[in-house]
Amino acid sequence: MEKKRIVEEGLLEQYLIGDLPLDQQLEVEQLLASDASLRKEYKQMEASFEALAFEQSIIPPNEIKDQLKKVIEKKSSNPYQKFAFPIAAGLALLFGLSTFWMFTKWQSTETDLLDLQNQTSSLQSRIQSIEDSYQTVNTNLENINNGQVIPVVLYGNQKAPGSRVVAYVNHDQKIVFVNPETLPPLPADKTYQMWSDVDGEMIDMGLLDSKRNLIELKYIEAAESLNITIEPAGGNDHPTVADLVSYVTL
Numbered sequence: 001m002e003k004k005r006i007v008e009e010g011l012l013e014q015y016l017i018g019d020l021p022l023d024q025q026l027e028v029e030q031l032l033a034s035d036a037s038l039r040k041e042y043k044q045m046e047a048s049f050e051a052l053a054f055e056q057s058i059i060p061p062n063e064i065k066d067q068l069k070k071v072i073e074k075k076s077s078n079p080y081q082k083f084a085f086p087i088a089a090g091l092a093l094l095f096g097l098s099t100f101w102m103f104t105k106w107q108s109t110e111t112d113l114l115d116l117q118n119q120t121s122s123l124q125s126r127i128q129s130i131e132d133s134y135q136t137v138n139t140n141l142e143n144i145n146n147g148q149v150i151p152v153v154l155y156g157n158q159k160a161p162g163s164r165v166v167a168y169v170n171h172d173q174k175i176v177f178v179n180p181e182t183l184p185p186l187p188a189d190k191t192y193q194m195w196s197d198v199d200g201e202m203i204d205m206g207l208l209d210s211k212r213n214l215i216e217l218k219y220i221e222a223a224e225s226l227n228i229t230i231e232p233a234g235g236n237d238h239p240t241v242a243d244l245v246s247y248v249t250l
Contacts, residue, residue, distance in 0.1 A: 003031060003038055012042055144168040144177055144214070152248055154228060160184055160245040165208075167226055167248075174219040176205065183210040183245070186230065195227040195239050196220035202227065202239045225249045 006012050006028060014020045015028045032039050144151075149170045156163030160183055168177040183192055192208035194217055206217040208228065229236075230243035 003035055006031065006038070007041075012038075012045060016042070016045060146170060146173075148172045152226065152250065154226060154246040154248045156183070156246045157244070159230065159243065160228075163246065165228065165246060169219075169250075174221075176217045176219050178208060178215050178217055179213055180208040180210050180215065181213050183208065183228075185210060189233050190230055191233050191235060192245070193229055193231045193235050193239070195229065196223035197225040197227060198222050199224075204235070204237070207235050223250055 011020065011024065011028060015025060020028065032042055149168045152167045152169055154165040154167065156165070163182040163184065165183060166179045168179075170176070178194065180192060186192065192210065194205040194208055195202040196205055197203075198220060199222075203220050203223075204218070205220060205226075206215070208215060208217075225247055227239065227247040228245050229239045229241070230245060231240055
């Protein structure tokens, strides 16, 4: 057995806690006897495990220590009894180290499993989000590419220079989609609102968010024109004519 294998595969730790088969134990012992550096590493490891065991130990009540002391003193006449306590202590230490090693391995495995479950859940959420986005885009494309759709362009005035809002009107299905992306950004206390003019009355169609590329608005029957104004955040019940930014006659 090579030293490299012992270190990389953690055989030294397994030898320390008595978790190796007999043949491997003998091989490790032979290498420890012939390799001073490995022997030094083993002693350091042994000291660390022992210190850890003492750190994790629970101090027994004084009554138990007194009773144990009496028992030891009572049986001290037996020459073999003096070895009983060190052997018991050694076995207890070995059991504690084994338990700690198994607990550490179990905790590591549980953490890895939890991480994997979180990654899987995150991936599933992302896939679902992509599928939802695809479905939305596909539905919108079908709505605006329909042969019954009439595209109407609203060009911005001096309040929205360079803007070009496209409204897709389908009179048969009574739906309207609007692309407001080119409208200039507004302060947080303002919003764009669209109106239909029916016999001189301005009827609310809904709010426009310039951060979105396609918005479905209310279809208004017999609309004579489409109009976009700037209104207070949340919308208005009547248009602010002074803040008209675009309109088109139908």
